[in-house]
Amino acid sequence: MSPMTEVEGRRLALSNLDKVLYPTGFTKAEMLHYYARCATAILPHLRDRPLSFLRYPDGAEGEHFFAKNLPLGTPDWVRTAIVPRSGAGETGRHVLVQDLPTLIWAANLVTEFHTPQWKADAPGVADRLVFDLDPGAPATIVECCTVAQWLGERLAADGLEVFAKTSGSKGLHILAPLEPVPSEQVTAYAKRLAVEAERTLTDLVVHRMARNLRPGKVFVDWSQNTAAKTTATPYTLRARPAPTVSAPVTWEEIADCTDPGQLSFEAGDIAPRLEEYGELLAPLVDADRARPLPGGTPHPGR
Structure with a gap:
């Protein structure tokens, strides 16, 4: 029993x-x-x-x-x-x-x-934007941090409030709360920024998934915004060799990261981090912090 x-x-x-x-x-x-x-x-x-x-x-x-x-x-x-x-x-x-x-x-x-990036009462209507930064060896989360800083500044220039968490695996997730907007518009915007990131950080970023393009670079996965896709939820444990967590991080931690171990957090680390920093991703679920998608058309009636 x-x-x-x-x-x-x-x-x-x-x-x-x-x-x-x-x-x-x-x-x-x-x-x-x-x-x-x-x-x-x-x-x-x-x-x-x-x-x-x-x-x-x-x-x-x-x-x-x-x-x-x-x-x-x-x-x-x-x-x-x-x-x-x-x-x-x-x-x-x-x-x-x-x-x-x-x-x-x-x-x-x-x-x-x-x-997903949407709620059950409005399938395919996103209330957040996400980029999954996935490093191709020998690149690590350290290189992801460089890309994250560029993306954070670029998204902020478009009026969005930007947050970050570790994937709990190898990379980083960059997130922004949005006023509800169709997922396909978020996906198109995210792809444009991923292409722009590749043009700007040519030696570091790739926006296509092809494995042969990724060694030593950071794949900026914009497709996680597609309505049919899902992303690891903040604070979930991951099925890795250790009980790592998809953990919120500060922009200061991202700027200071010089070793992958600095941004690897396990289950026992999270309660102390919550005590020290509070819930860093609380704005993601605060409708008052949501911003319009640049160039987007708000979802009718939302």
């Missing part, structure tokens, strides 16, 4: 708490503790956004698989939403992580949290 616990009045069965999920010895119990301790930070970034699970039930070195449909055995109290899929007329039912019980239930499945 799995041990039962009660979270805000909901009874949950938690399984295999002693299971080691990462080669470092980090266990499932420690993972659940991490999410419970940092729930107030992660929940606003999950709320109302259809969840895609990247599951690694046998640990970070085991099989990984993406899942969007409701997992078997989903409790009837978990909120869900029907959202369109890429096929014509196709839909799917996704989990919405609206509260702490749902967060712990979903974390118990051993998953990375991935979410």
Whole structure:
């Protein structure tokens, strides 16, 4: 029998708490503790956004698989939403992580949290912009920081408020809150800026995904803004050799980065960072901080 616990009045069965999920010895119990301790930070970034699970039930070195449909055995109290899929007329039912019980239930499945740039009540209407800066070896997050600073200044020149987080893997994510606008307009704007970044930082940036173009350069992935795509949610753990987190960072940390280890954060680092810096990405979920997409057409009625 799995041990039962009660979270805000909901009874949950938690399984295999002693299971080691990462080669470092980090266990499932420690993972659940991490999410419970940092729930107030992660929940606003999950709320109302259809969840895609990247599951690694046998640990970070085991099989990984993406899942969007409701997992078997989903409790009837978990909120869900029907959202369109890429096929014509196709839909799917996704989990919405609206509260702490749902967060712990979903974390118990051993998953990375991935979410789109739009909310369930307005599919394909983005309320944020994202760039995924992905370094091709031997480039590292240090080179990503140079590109991030250029992008941050360029986006600010267009009137946007810009924030950053680590991907929790090798690179950085650059984000800006937007007044709701169709995803295709955000994608087109992001591609223009990625092309401009490549023209300006010729020896450092590539805007195309082709692997043969990427060694020693930073791929500025603008396509994460496409309505069908998702990005690692702020504060999610990643299925890496260590329990790394997609962690918000300051622009000062980006400017000062000279070694990849400076911007690699694990589960145990996050609560102290929240105490020191507060929730750096809170403006992303504050509608008053959203800005119009440059050249965009606001979504009607939003």
